[in-house]
Amino acid sequence: MTRLTGCESCTDLTCSSTIEVLGSDVSKNVVTAYDRVQSRGMSACLFGSGGTCCRNCNMGPCQIIDGVEEMIGICGATAETVVARNYARTIAAGTAAHADHAREMIFGFIATAKGETPHEIKDEEKLHMLAKVFEIETEGRDKNEIALELGEKALAEFGKQQGTQVMLKRAPKKRQELWKRLGVEPRGIDREVTETMHRTHMGVDQHYENIMLQGARVALADGWAASMLSTDLTDIMFGTPVPIRAMVDLGVLKEDMVNVAVHGHEPLLAESLCMAAQQEDIQALCKKVGAKGVNLVGVCCTGNEILMRRGIPVAGSFIQQEMVLATGAVEAMVVDIQCVMQSVAQVAKNFHTEIITTNYRAKMPDAIHLQFDEVDSLNSAKDILKRAIGNFKKRGACHIPKDTKLDVVVGFSHETINYILGGRFRSSYRPLNDNIINGRIRGVGAIVGCENYKLPDDVHVIVAKELIKNDVLVLATGCAAQALGRAGLLNPEAAAKYAGPGLAEVCETVGMPPVLHMGSCVDNSRILIAATAMVEEGGLGDDISDLPAAGTAPLWMSEKAVSIGEYFATSGVYVVFQNLPVSGSKVMKKYLYEDMEEMYGGMWDTEPDPVKLAHKMIAHIDKKRAALGIDKKRERVLFDMQMRRDLTDGTGLTDVGCHGPA
Ligand code: CUV
Ligand code: SF4
16 A cells, blocks of 8 residues: 555645644554545445445345436435435434433442442532423432432433423523424434434334434433433533633643543543543552553543543544554553444554543454543542553654643633633633624634544644634534644634734733633533523523524544434524535425424525635624624624724724735
8 A cells, every 4th residue: 555644635724733743754654544545446436426326125226316216216206305315314323313412321320329439429500400401309419319319310312202402491492492393302412313213213203304303312312312412511510610721732742751542532531641640659650660650541532521620631533543552652542432444453553552441332353451430430540541551662653743742721611601701700601602793703613523534634733713803702512622623623722813903802811712622522512601691681682593603523433423413403493514425316405404494494505615615604794793683793803903903003994804814
């Protein structure tokens, strides 16, 4: 296989660390996903890309061609039926992933409430808030007692057979009524996943509209139930994130320490590793092998979780998981579930690095398995670290990029946004709403989701810069947030450099970056709550669909991203991706890109060009501003700003256009 020097398509500094590592002698035998993309030698199947390949029964697989009568399925299934079935299954898979993650967190939460784990119930305020949602008595009760009841009630939401999800009532009233009217309120979380699999089985649901209603229901079971429960209970247990300074990128690895990368999703493992790394016996073991200690670094969403709550550095996002190992400096990569590429075990073979799987659900050839025990978590974590420490002396040549350590400010939970803008004693969304109404902030854009080796790396950065240049405040999660961190956008100084005058003024006043890192993929539920808080604050309509807001996961790769997009769209948000596997059916495209807006006020869209994609988001934001009657205010504000600039500057040279990327 011919080896490439890295992502040739990349024009931005986002992956300079990747290029440096892949260009070094240390990694000369490493084969990465970039190489595999180039060397596959065949393009993707059109039926697969368009969503029209059905292999749901053994009369097929059937490749359907829209509009060609003899090219429907053997069973008679049409293009729209097959595309809808595949799409709904993708959403169900995404929901299943988030739900199983959430379940595991709740098990840990219950064990913690019982005093069985080394963790504790940290955020009592949030505990009481959630107890109220679940109608749990708090008067005169101990925090662990309340938490235990909350944990058990939360767990019961998964297997619920009667009624609908409790957390739905946290949405704006109007939205709840809409979901009820459409019949898409999720019942049990597991039930919705099961029913989606059933309805998309051969010979069951044949109507794309009906299938997509179930697609909406299973997605809502993710966003407003599974993911939201996971985020909130994790916050109660490990603390709700507050703004914190940290570092990102490959340069956070340390030559004189035992480097342990935690990769995957569930913060239980990572939190326990953090605790274990600080214990005296572990530090003594490090000294013994000549290391200064354990340097724990995050990868992917596990990275986001410990970055947000503890300021632990993130070595790499999804797209850098192989590069973290290609430095030769990692003693162990500890993985749990989701987004872990099988190739990491092969990359590790070039070095002394061990890949340690820790979850019975997720094993890998050529890795070693040390089952993580949630209850005896500290000892379990220590066993893992001991293996890593044992590898330190075997480390050979390594190459850690020196100047790729980017300073970021992260930890923008919904609660933080509340007080950072409103002040600690007067915390509210009023200032955010007011700044949107007066036009300093044009609207809110969410950039979430994965990275994708098939597409240029710098898409997130292009979209984000375009949005903030146009005064759109960006909320970011997942690997997208990390990519924006590597580009320097998660830094308060980025406001003056890249933001439009209105947004820059707001950011500078409160000292926040123009891109707010809100956490991992499950934390997209924070954005739903933030949107609801904006609605409830008043002045921006009475439903999420009235807000000048839009979302994107341009470089999505995981099925979870489709579930996230679907729950945003059905919550009333305009959602645009670079591509979707629905292009094989005209009817389905119309359904997603047009009909859904009439039903939900939110919709899907696709746009391959990142700049145009950003402008589609901005156009939607402007459409909502006009509907709210606040478009005129924005024009006035810009005029005022310009006048002020002319007055202070005199040269007239500094105008709005200078705020773009140099
Ligand atoms: Ni859950 S889902 S690549 S780690 S954001 Fe990162 Fe985030 Fe996508 Fe996976
Ligand atoms: Fe073909 Fe219908 Fe079977 Fe799908 S379910 S493989 S379209 S016969």
